Amino acid sequence: MTVVRLTLREAANRKVLIVGAVVSVAFLLLFWLGFSIAFNSITSPSDPTDPAVGATIMTVLGLYAVQFLAAFMAVLLASGAVAPEIDSGRLHAILARPLSRTSWLAQRAGTFAMLVAGYIVVMSGAILSIGAAIAGYGAIAPWRGVALLALEVVVLVALGTALSVRLSAIAAGVIVIALYGAAWIGGIMDIVGTALDNPTLQRISTGVSLVIPSDALWRGASYYLQSPAFLIAAQVEADTGNPFAGNAPPSGLFVAWAVAYGTAWWLLADRWFRRRDL
Amino acid sequence: MxxxxxxxxxxxxxxxxxxxxxxxxxxxxxxxxxxxxxxxxxxxxxxxxxxxxxxxxxxxxxxxxxxxxxxxxxxxxxxxxxxxxxxxxxxxxxxxxxxxxxxxxxxxxxxxxxxxxxxxxxxxxxxxxxxxxxxxxxxxxxxxxxxxxxxxxxxxxxxxxxxxxxxxxxxxxxxxxxxxxxxxxxxxxxxxxxxxxxxxxxxxxxxxxxxxxxxxxxxxxxxxxxxxxxDLAAGVEVRVTLDRLDEDALAVMAGFGRITARESDTALLALDDVAAVPALASALVMRGHGLQALVPLHRSLEDVFVDLVGTDLEGEGL
The missing domain is CATH 3.40.50.300 (P-loop containing nucleotide triphosphate hydrolases)
Structure with a gap:
């Protein structure tokens, strides 16, 4: 656990934790302010907007922002997990100790994964609590949704860590961010493909989600994080929907694929790290 | 400390x-x-x-x-x-x-x-x-x-x-x-x-x-x-000065090591074994050579290092 302790201390001393906390509190305050003003507006008798629909859209957008921040945090932490430690020489003093490379990598990347997954849990809980406090918001299955969000960021940490074993921090970071962007485009293609009933676009989107499942995991998570009233309204009126969110739960097979995908990157990171010369 | x-x-x-x-x-x-x-x-x-x-x-x-x-x-x-x-x-x-x-x-x-x-x-x-x-x-x-x-x-x-x-x-x-x-x-x-x-x-x-x-x-x-x-840094090289440095003397010395330099009646001899210095002196005297001086030379590690690395470079034709 010494490497976990060192990694946490590094995060604390490099201001990652304090800056992350300050920015997050500011974000939550802003969300609370915006949510309360908007919700008061749509609950006035003159506004035709269904309050349940409005609350869901705002909450899901808030959660999307949290997911986005956590994903970038995952990329930034993981892409610098290994390469800078080797380049600086810090790793050599540590690995000269009776510590296996597998243990070091698992402790270091595992700490980053726990940090971002913890961030997701705390921030998602805070957003849902603000929605509940102001609008009485209740999601379909919040824990399932949050678990899928946590899976998304852990997958990104695994991918970033593996690339960090082979590439410089900046190259690893650029690749993961590019893939994350590609996944987002894939998600948009799915929404457009569904709206236009175009199977080609949907197939491409499915292919992208297999190559990089981050956005598909978000869309699966977002289904569980919407209110039941919103989904009923969306089914009644075809034009009611959230372009950032999914209208169907993720399939068990896809979730299994995402778990296998993340595990494969973890195993690959370990294999590459054990084999490389330092 | x-x-x-x-x-x-x-x-x-x-x-x-x-x-x-x-x-x-x-x-x-x-x-x-x-x-x-x-x-x-x-x-x-x-x-x-x-x-x-x-x-x-x-x-x-x-x-x-x-x-x-x-x-x-x-x-x-x-x-x-x-x-x-x-x-x-x-x-x-x-x-x-x-x-x-x-x-x-x-x-x-x-x-x-x-x-x-x-x-x-x-x-x-x-x-x-x-x-x-x-x-x-x-x-x-x-x-x-x-x-x-x-x-x-x-x-x-x-x-x-x-x-x-x-x-x-x-x-x-x-x-x-x-x-x-x-x-x-x-x-x-x-x-x-x-x-x-x-x-x-x-x-x-x-x-x-x-x-x-x-x-x-x-x-x-x-x-x-x-x-x-x-063994490396001590006097494994000796300076031998004789009355007259002839072919016979050189042959005797060659039996103990490698002659690295020669000038007038003096030769530098790199010995295979530093313990052979007394035997070298005896051999020269017994063959009738007038031994004027036999001086073990201290070679610093730097000398040895440069010699070894230089030899190796020559060996590779560089």
Whole structure:
């Protein structure tokens, strides 16, 4: 656990934790302010907007922002997990100790994964609590949704860590961010493909989600994080929907694929790290 | 830096370093070619060689950081690559850097945990290590405030923490001033006195000459000399002056070694064995040659090093 302790201390001393906390509190305050003003507006008798629909859209957008921040945090932490430690020489003093490379990598990347997954849990809980406090918001299955969000960021940490074993921090970071962007485009293609009933676009989107499942995991998570009233309204009126969110739960097979995908990157990171010369 | 008095731990009498036939190729470049390296308990062995000779690769291979293509190596009886092999090994890397967000004590605390020092022994061991490297009073300062030399001292402290049976030092004085260098030499001597084996990787020949029992000279990935320093650096070359240096005298001398220079009635003779000097004198006198002088010449390690590396270069036609 010494490497976990060192990694946490590094995060604390490099201001990652304090800056992350300050920015997050500011974000939550802003969300609370915006949510309360908007919700008061749509609950006035003159506004035709269904309050349940409005609350869901705002909450899901808030959660999307949290997911986005956590994903970038995952990329930034993981892409610098290994390469800078080797380049600086810090790793050599540590690995000269009776510590296996597998243990070091698992402790270091595992700490980053726990940090971002913890961030997701705390921030998602805070957003849902603000929605509940102001609008009485209740999601379909919040824990399932949050678990899928946590899976998304852990997958990104695994991918970033593996690339960090082979590439410089900046190259690893650029690749993961590019893939994350590609996944987002894939998600948009799915929404457009569904709206236009175009199977080609949907197939491409499915292919992208297999190559990089981050956005598909978000869309699966977002289904569980919407209110039941919103989904009923969306089914009644075809034009009611959230372009950032999914209208169907993720399939068990896809979730299994995402778990296998993340595990494969973890195993690959370990294999590459054990084999490389330092 | 003051003297440690307690004996090392963790070796249990096993050979600190036993490496045979180490080979490593990076792409098409052979950086280690059948390297043998043995360090016995309590021995101080210098690993010498010009830049790019393969010294640091050898050290990294011993610590499991570089994977070998061929050869076997064990530290304290455990095959390298097995983390337990490093349980009683201290290491100062050539490229040392320690987390600058920690203070000196926190760095040592992390290393104490990694080597499994019991909690009740850690504080004392850390204080000892800081004292031995001359960092007493600076242990609570952040590493970010350390000079390069202080960081190297901290690296030395991590290397000697917990009194390991084997200490591997890769260019340990590269950032130190002359006083610091002397202190490191004293530290190595006192480690030797208490039975710690030391592998000293250095390009500073004077440093090696002053503290090492044995030297291994690497050049282009190959061992070009390995043996006791006393054999290498002592007078293995003699200056012989005769009444008349004729072919017969040269033939007698050639039986004992290689004639490296000749001028008038004087010849320089590189002996195969320094113990042969009396026999050489007797042989010359018995053949009737008037022996005017026979002077063993001290050759510094630098002379030997330059000769060996130069010979090797000639051998390769370079």
């Amino acid at each position: 003051s003297s440690p008095t307690e004996s090392p731990v963790g070796g249990d009498g096993a050979v600190p370093i036993a490496a045979t036939g180490l080979c490593k190729t990076y792409r098409d470049r052979k950086v280690l070619d059948q390297v043998d390296l043995h360090v016995g308990p309590g021995q101080v062995v210098g690993l010498l060689g010009p830049n790019g000779a393969g010294k640091t690769t050898t050290v990294k291979a011993l610590l499991g950081m570089v994977h070998l293509d061929e050869g076997t190596a064990a530290l304290l009886g455990h095959p390298v690559g097995d983390p337990t092999a490093r349980r009683a090994v201290g290491y100062l890397p050539e490229k040392f850097q320690y987390p600058d967000w920690l203070d000196g004590r926190q760095v040592l605390e992390a290393h104490a945990r990694l080597i499994g020092l019991p909690a009740d022994e850690r504080a004392g061991a850390i204080t000892d290590a800081l004292r031995l490297v001359g960092l007493s009073g600076r242990g609570d300062d952040r590493v970010s405030g350390y000079s390069k030399g202080m960081q190297q001292r901290l690296g030395l402290a991590t290397a000697i923490l917990g009194r390991p049976a084997l200490v591997i030092l890769d260019e340990p004085t590269s950032a130190l001033d002359p006083i610091g260098r002397r202190e490191v030499r004293d530290l190595i001597r006192t480690m030797r006195d208490r039975g710690t084996a030391v592998l000293l990787n250095s390009h500073l020949l004077g440093e090696v000459e002053q503290v090492c029992d044995q030297v291994v000279i690497l050049h282009r990935g190959r061992v070009i000399h390995s043996g006791p320093l006393v």
